[in-house]
Amino acid sequence: GAGVSQSPRYKVAKRGQDVALRCDPISGHVSLFWYQQALGQGPEFLTYFQNEAQLDKSGLQHGPSDRFFAERPEGSVSTLKIQRTQQEDSAVYLCASKRNSATDTQYFGPGTRLTVL
Amino acid sequence: QKEVEQDPGPLSVPEGAIVSLNCTYSNSAFQYFMWYRQYSRKGPELLMYTYSSGNKEDGRFTAQVDKSSKYISLFIRDSQPSDSATYLCAMSYNQGGKLIFGQGTELSVKP
Numbered sequence: 001g002a003g004v005s006q007s008p009r010y011k012v013a014k015r016g017q018d019v020a021l022r023c024d025p026i027s028g029h030v031s032l033f034w035y036q037q038a039l040g041q042g043p044e045f046l047t048y049f050q051n052e053a054q055l056d057k058s059g060l061q062h063g064p065s066d067r068f069f070a071e072r073p074e075g076s077v078s079t080l081k082i083q084r085t086q087q088e089d090s091a092v093y094l095c096a097s098k099r100n101s102a103t104d105t106q107y108f109g110p111g112t113r114l115t116v117l
Numbered sequence: 118q119k120e121v122e123q124d125p126g127p128l129s130v131p132e133g134a135i136v137s138l139n140c141t142y143s144n145s146a147f148q149y150f151m152w153y154r155q156y157s158r159k160g161p162e163l164l165m166y167t168y169s170s171g172n173k174e175d176g177r178f179t180a181q182v183d184k185s186s187k188y189i190s191l192f193i194r195d196s197q198p199s200d201s202a203t204y205l206c207a208m209s210y211n212q213g214g215k216l217i218f219g220q221g222t223e224l225s226v227k228p
Binding site: 004031033035040041042043044045048056059094096098100101102104105106107108109110111113 | 121123125149153158159160161162163166205207212213215216217218219220221
């Protein structure tokens with residue numbers, strides 16, 4: 001009974017390094033979301049895919065600026081890439097998937113905890 | 118000012134107490150309202166989902182939405198130690214769209 005899985009669960013990076021975070025959504029789920037959750041805060045939206053199409057990347061454009069990129073080339077697995085990591089990027093990165101664009105329930109993965117030193 | 122405001126707590130109650138959690142929001146365009154529960158080092162899981170104003174009950178949980186006041190609430194009856202977690206309110210403009218979360222309220226239910 002596979003839920004959303006994310007890897008790695010924990011990542012430590014030195015400032016300036018590039019990192020790649022992976023999300024495996026629930027099989028057959030069309031929609032995929034990425035959120036960033038800082039310590040003691042609620043998740044904040046980063047980007048949204050429907051199949052392989054990135055339909056909303058507004059959260060990548062004016063929070064983390066142009067160092068954050070996401071892709072989902074075959075409409076299943078997704079990767080969130082962070083270039084030139086900064087200390088303020090330290091957070092838990094959550095992935096969520098749902099069956100299709102009309103359904104309501106987003107199922108979240110356990111997250112990847114990124115620490116930038 | 119954030120679109121969704123939620124008191125972060127922490128909130129500590131004895132087992133069996135009634136817990137009241139709430140959020141306020143500023144954007145009247147929100148149509149869908151949710152409560153998520155998040156255990157430590159886990160992802161959020163959906164507890165309650167409501168559309169527009171009104172009440173919804175599910176077991177020990179009741180969600181209320183008052184759109185005229187831009188105020189939503191979650192009530193937990195007969196609270197249990199297993200209810201200890203962070204409770205996040207979330208809202209969206211359209212069905213199935215991105216979620217806007219509150220800060221989360223940390224709840225501890227003491228045996």
